[in-house]
Amino acid sequence: xxxxxxxxxxxxxxxxxxxxxxxxxxxxxxxxxxxxxxxxxxxxxxxxxxxxxxxxxxxxxxxxxxxxxxxxxxxxxxxxxxxxxxxxxxxxxxxxxxxxxxxxxxxxxxxxxxxxxxxxxxxxxxxxxxxxxxxxxxxxxxxxxxxxxxxxxxxxxxxxxxxxxxxx
Numbered sequence: 001x002x003x004x005x006x007x008x009x010x011x012x013x014x015x016x017x018x019x020x021x022x023x024x025x026x027x028x029x030x031x032x033x034x035x036x037x038x039x040x041x042x043x044x045x046x047x048x049x050x051x052x053x054x055x056x057x058x059x060x061x062x063x064x065x066x067x068x069x070x071x072x073x074x075x076x077x078x079x080x081x082x083x084x085x086x087x088x089x090x091x092x093x094x095x096x097x098x099x100x101x102x103x104x105x106x107x108x109x110x111x112x113x114x115x116x117x118x119x120x121x122x123x124x125x126x127x128x129x130x131x132x133x134x135x136x137x138x139x140x141x142x143x144x145x146x147x148x149x150x151x152x153x154x155x156x157x158x159x160x161x162x163x164x165x166x167x168x
Contacts (some may be wrong), residue, residue: 049150079088084112085164
């Protein structure tokens, strides 16, 4: 499901009428190159947006900082109640202004010792990118890239602490 930019404002307005941030979670499907905004109560996809992710992710999930991979929720921990990942921090402006290319940031954080390299949420983020050509590819250093207009929609419909599930 790909949203046309021309209809995004209308979609966002309608979505906001019935979806509260505390009632959602994010599902990142690496094989489909999509992130879904999911309704917590029904497990229904409310929206889907194309993504790019870690360039070395074909070698497995992220195991340390700097490995150019995107993390994955472990098998058996791929539902909102058990995933070790959550959104923190949520940064409305460019989280890395010196890079000058990122819009909005949703950190992928974890308190689980197996994912200590994600502590604080600054290692891997969902964020906007001006590089439209990278979407649908393995292009990042481990982050999950979205188009700027798509990260804005996600950002407006999640909160700090929203659960994030990442599947291979």
